[in-house]
Amino acid sequence: MTVKEHDYLPDATNSCRLDVIIVGGGMGGLSASIQCALSGHHVTVIEAANELAETGTGIQVTPNSSTLLKRWGLSESFWSSAARPSSMNFRRYSDGTILFREQNYAESLKKKYGSETLNISRVDVQKGLYDRAKELGVEFHFGTKVIEIDMDDGRIKSAAGQEFKVLLGKQDYPEATGDLVYRIILNAEDVPAGELRDKITNPELNIWFGPDCHAVSYSIRSGKALGLGLVRPDDLPAGVSKKEGSAEEMRELFRNWDPILARFLDHVKVVETWKLMHRQEVETWINDKGNFVLIGDASHPMIPYLAQGANSAMEDGATIGLILGKITSKSQLPQALQMFQTMRKARGEAVARESLKMRTFYHMRDGPEQQERDSLLDKYTDSKRIIEEKFPLSWVCPIFQPWLFGYDAHIELEKAIESSPFV
Template sequence: MSSNRAVDRQDVVVVGGGIGGLAAALALRLQGQSVRLLERAAEFGEVGAGLQLAPNATRILREWGVLDQVLAAGVEPHRLVLRDAVSGDELTHLDLDDEFRTRFGAPYVVVHRSDLHRILVDACRDAGVLLETNCHVERVESTDDTAFTYCAGGRVLESHVALGVDGLNSTLRDGIVGDQPVASGYVAYRGAVAVEEMPAEVNLDEVVAWIGPTCHLVQYALRQRQMVNQVAVFRSPAFDRGESDWGGPEELDDAFRNCCEPVRNGLASLWRDRRWQMHDREPVDNWISGRLLLLGDAAHPVLQYLAQGACQALEDAATIAREASEHNNDWPTALQATQQARIPRTARVQRNARTWGDIWHIDGVGRLLRNELLTNRDPHDYTHIDWLYTARETE
């Protein structure tokens, strides 16, 4: 082992300073663990625009004492709405009212990613998590009782356990799973602008998904309805042709050419200098190597159609903290218990997200049948979301 070990030994080293890593660090620190979090970037920050937090996530944020801050920074929409992107017709909706909050025990909130990230950074710092930037982790090795986290430059940190929460392209995942990201062929363009900069009126009380053949557009308000967040997603013809550079801005407008006017108008407010090619990975049955456990997108990256990426990372964090406490810091047992609790659920989310994407983007007769089924749906029918929103990972 290297001689450049840290003098102090933490209970937990968390690799990755995104939302999932910060959540894991906060949850464990609130349980009394000593935690050091390592972020590769020069400073903490989050790239992107808005995200949706369903009750399975907001219940957890409330337990950590940060939900009020998230509510102050975000928006509680009144409805989730599906519309046909071609005709503009409303297909179905879900009221996010008192009945919804009572049923699921918490509200539905939309928030800017950077606002949630900042809230978690501040909460971690206030709780006593040791936060470090400019730290590139190369690998983690384990003995029977110690995790050794190797950083670029020769520094080695010792802990009881290490958590790999370093995202879709996780370096640490390679040593456990060794698979590759699966390209969906779809690409996302995002944009968050002030309400007055929108070229067309947007309902600030709704999360609207305009779903169409091989494309969709999501719109909702952020920051107490002062901003509008948009995400446009489409199937890339360049990907289908086998090109390595796919989903460029030259494809964006053409992908939505047959959509209704409100959808086409929304495209003008998107950022065109960046894009997010959409990938996930196949569900796997092991996230553990010695005293290293993968969490978040490193363990179970999910396509965005269920709006559950951040939510599942928060569930992961709550679960590892609960299992560490229930097993009296018997870490090998706690890691196994976390994996056993989380893998079936996250695999179901991953698979359902893929299916939901297929449903959103169907064309022809399938689109007509989908629209009829959705239009005839009872808005108070919770059949297809009960399993997702009622899971109580912290009980």
């Protein structure tokens, strides 16, 4: 099945122009806004934040979503703000020994899946998507927090007042995973010239496995900065999801880790701590009336240990926009949303479960199980062909990786429409 390489222009032939209202201008909302606009609909995004500000650090964009970004025609400045990791290294926490290395990482994924792997600052992704959405005529309302949604008349209200549960008929609180993350950005000029700065300008992706903890680092902003994420057991009080952390305490916790990591941490002045949350799978993502749908983290939240939350949210955004481009009458909307749920729910939830599995794999304490893990990884390091059917490091598992990175929302939609066309 083939799909068009670019869909740069809105579909002016769409005879069923909808008013699509998107709550939240994050990864999923912005992606959906672009694809819905390209499908010829009128799109409004309502965003609680006053502006697209720097929150978090970087995003690893994998081929399953970079293929969408390419079709959406994001600007040159977006593509040049990314770093392309030369290698992906899984390391032992205490001394940085490489347990498993994939050389020419971005390049080999491009060969396999035909699309790029980018390490990029989160705000650069949001800005790239936002600029494209604006170009396509999407209307934005920043500083507007939605507190109530009335499905019957299709109006979304943002007046102050109590929260209103609309989909499940009950409150659905997120649950703590037991982990907390320090999110840090270090600019190349914040570290002395030499080894540390070279590590930033020569982009590598590093993941250190440690007892109950792990750390991730990669270059962003075309190799001018380093994004660092350090995961440790959560000690924030219940109900506190984000707090300024102590750089001293963080350094103390990671003192006996790989000396290069410790040297980077010496240059960190300010840190934020974020509680990592998840949520049980929900029965449905769509309402009875068939005019409301959840996408992204709201539908399948996932811990970031496979770096897929944003990638999945972009797949969702593309899929909903493409489906809405196929309908010819408003009466097909419930059917369209049902198709979205059928296409996306099993996949989104499977990625979330796989990400959770990585927590156990990364966080093993020193002992026989960790030694077994490390010797299995060592057997296949340096891009040796993995012969195990199901390899426990999902990133490189010969079954899971093609399923994850080889996904193309356009092709999947064409297949779905072919097997159950709208009537």
